[in-house]
Amino acid sequence: MTTDIIAPPTVGQTKNLIAGQWIDAQSGETFDTYSPSTGRAIARVASGDSNDINQAVTAARKAFESGPWPKMSARDRGKLLFKLADLIEENAQELAALEVLNNGKPISEVLAADIPLMISTFRYYAGWADKVYGETIPVDAPGYFCYTRKEPVGVCGQIIPWNFPMLMLTWKWAPALASGCTMVLKPAEQTPLTALRLGELAVEAGIPKGVINIVNGFGETAGDALVKHPGVDKIAFTGEYKTAQIIMANAAPTLKRLTFELGGKSPNVVFADADLNKAVAGAMAGIFFNQGEVCCAGSRLFIEEEIHDEFVSRFSDAADARKVGDPFDTSTEQGAQVSKEQFDKVMSYIELGKQEANCVAGGESVGDKGWFVRPTIFTNVQNDMRIAQEEIFGPVVSVIPFKDTNEVIEQSNTTIYGLAAAVWTRDISKAFRLSESMRAGTVWVNCYNTFDAGAPFGGYKYSGQGRECGKDALNNYLETKTVWVNTN
Ligand code: ADP
Numbered sequence: 001m002t003t004d005i006i007a008p009p010t011v012g013q014t015k016n017l018i019a020g021q022w023i024d025a026q027s028g029e030t031f032d033t034y035s036p037s038t039g040r041a042i043a044r045v046a047s048g049d050s051n052d053i054n055q056a057v058t059a060a061r062k063a064f065e066s067g068p069w070p071k072m073s074a075r076d077r078g079k080l081l082f083k084l085a086d087l088i089e090e091n092a093q094e095l096a097a098l099e100v101l102n103n104g105k106p107i108s109e110v111l112a113a114d115i116p117l118m119i120s121t122f123r124y125y126a127g128w129a130d131k132v133y134g135e136t137i138p139v140d141a142p143g144y145f146c147y148t149r150k151e152p153v154g155v156c157g158q159i160i161p162w163n164f165p166m167l168m169l170t171w172k173w174a175p176a177l178a179s180g181c182t183m184v185l186k187p188a189e190q191t192p193l194t195a196l197r198l199g200e201l202a203v204e205a206g207i208p209k210g211v212i213n214i215v216n217g218f219g220e221t222a223g224d225a226l227v228k229h230p231g232v233d234k235i236a237f238t239g240e241y242k243t244a245q246i247i248m249a250n251a252a253p254t255l256k257r258l259t260f261e262l263g264g265k266s267p268n269v270v271f272a273d274a275d276l277n278k279a280v281a282g283a284m285a286g287i288f289f290n291q292g293e294v295c296c297a298g299s300r301l302f303i304e305e306e307i308h309d310e311f312v313s314r315f316s317d318a319a320d321a322r323k324v325g326d327p328f329d330t331s332t333e334q335g336a337q338v339s340k341e342q343f344d345k346v347m348s349y350i351e352l353g354k355q356e357a358n359c360v361a362g363g364e365s366v367g368d369k370g371w372f373v374r375p376t377i378f379t380n381v382q383n384d385m386r387i388a389q390e391e392i393f394g395p396v397v398s399v400i401p402f403k404d405t406n407e408v409i410e411q412s413n414t415t416i417y418g419l420a421a422a423v424w425t426r427d428i429s430k431a432f433r434l435s436e437s438m439r440a441g442t443v444w445v446n447c448y449n450t451f452d453a454g455a456p457f458g459g460y461k462y463s464g465q466g467r468e469c470g471k472d473a474l475n476n477y478l479e480t481k482t483v484w485v486n487t488n
Contacts, residue, residue: 003331006107008035009097011043013196016052016216019059020209025217026051033192036104036336037327037370045192048217050225053184056213057231060155060182063210070152070180072208078129081177083205085122088115088198095197097328099166102193104336104371105290106327113289117451118170121469124453125174128474132179134481143488149481152180153257154233156477157226159219159247160195161239162188162338163293163393169195171261171468172236173202173212174453179477184213184232186223188239190339192216219243230254236476237261238295240391241416241462259466259476261295261458263391264419267412268298268448269402269434272307274424278446280314282424283397286448288322288375291337292346292395295463296420298448300388301399302408308401312379315399316361319375324366336370337394343371346394353378353387353396362395383411391417405430409437418460422448441467 014030015022023046024030030044048056063069069077088095096110105114134148158172165187176183187195199214215222227235227250234257237247241262251258268286270279286298303311327335337343343365350363353376362376373395381388381398388398402408412421412434421438423445425431435443441458444450451457451469458467466476 003329005326006097006100006328006330008101008328009094011098011101011193013200014043014045014193015196016046016048016056017196017199017203017212017214018052018056019062019213020203025049026055031189031218033102033190034339035101036338039340039370042101043193045216048215048222050221052215052217053222053225053229056184056215057155057226057229059210060184060213061231063208064152064155064182067210068208069182069211074130074132074180077177077180078126080205080207081122081126081129081174084202084207085119085126087201087205088122089119091201095166095194098197099194100327100335102191103162103165104327104338106332106335108330108332109290114164114167117453118167121170121174121453125178128175128471129178132474132478137482143486145485145487147483149483150478151481153477153479154181155231156181156183157229157232157235158183158185159223159226159235159237159239160185160187162190163290163295165191166194166198168238169198171473175473176236176477177207177211179474181477182211184215184226186215186217186226189216189218224250227251227256228254232256234258234477257476259468260464261468262419262462262464263393264295264297264417264459264463265300265389265391265415266296266298266417266420266422266440267300267302267415267438268422269302269408269412269424270304270307270311271423271425271427271430272304273426275426275446276307276311276314279424280311280318282422282446282448283315284318284322286422287397288319288334288395289449291334291373293338293342293393294449296442296449297393298422299392299397300383300412300415301397302402302412303399305401305403312360312377312399316377319361319377322375324372324374334375334395336372338371340371342393343373346373346392346396349387349390349392349394349396350376353398356385356387357381357398383414389415405433409434413437413439416462419458419463420444
């Protein structure tokens, strides 16, 4: 494989975007943001609090109530989304490098996964903009004409995590824009930079001022203020379920609409009749993609007993061979964990795993700078162990052997989560049986981590509420108005 080292980008925008202006926090405060691959601070970013959130919500409210956005034809709104997609495509290399700098993920993955999905998501919802309409209802009242209108829900507060900063922004912005909403985005404090660059591109695309506002800051201050603000109609949140519980309680007094995309402990089930090469590759991608910082990571790997030893041997060879290191190197397969805090959390779970189970690959950090962790595999895991039940959010997988189909269905559903699940088999009956029985928002059959702008994504149980992507996500951003007209 040829190896190129991409030059790290220089950091540009660090201010907040409010009402079309790039401005410092009212308090003048900033916070450091880091490069996970070196552990060094790379920029100081405006640190918004409740005053900045209030200013941004006021701007979004004004843009919603009286700006050009609500009056613009849906087709013209769609054109602006197409334009933003084009600008992302034109600036893909620069955006990807900035994401790598601030998040630590490998450049090859950003260019192969995050960026193409972002572009297709903006184009997908650009296409929806002028296809959102109501119905006429045949009411049982002579002379009455009854119809519905689909109207934007209003001002949306969007709170996103650090694992896919640009893609999570896209999943929030694109359907909200297509629906005619205005918004205030609060990026994760670990990864504030790419949202600001995308904000610049949104301004360049011609999205009117106040429609998109971005306030960086911490969850407990800026995020909290956004959730509680009476001028916000809806919160779309991606992050930990424990944060969602706080958000749900804090949003209750103002009865905000809420959608959540939360964590997971997804079962990845391999039957003895599966294509083993594909299943091993799928298990690798399932858990180690994006350093394991993936809400739908296949972190519980159920292997049918008769192939267990062979599977584990091939899987651990593949894990040992995985290239972990400089995310700017195009041949790197796994980059750095996002922060010292996450690195410490993952390493403490690895220590716990060594007490509870057998470590057959990895189990250690890499290098003496940055926050790198070797792909780690535990065997002899039981489903009720902490490493099999708690979300680690790192490159750590629990292998659990199973004997029969009923047992694996029961065990795979024994979790508080329900985001995703996968099954590997050549037996179509088993594939359908598991697809129906597994309580998860997405089931992959003989594949893992496939995504599409049109395919709904979200969780059962503690993994979420509502769906992102697809037609489903549009409904999160729409109210239905019923109009009765007496023609008598
Ligand atoms: P993690 O612990 O992995 O960082 P979180 O769920 O805490 O995941 O963070 C996801 C997003 O939620 C971030 O943007 C963070 O700032 C925000 N956040 C954290 N706490 C709160 C809160 N109490 N209210 C609103 N947003 C919050």
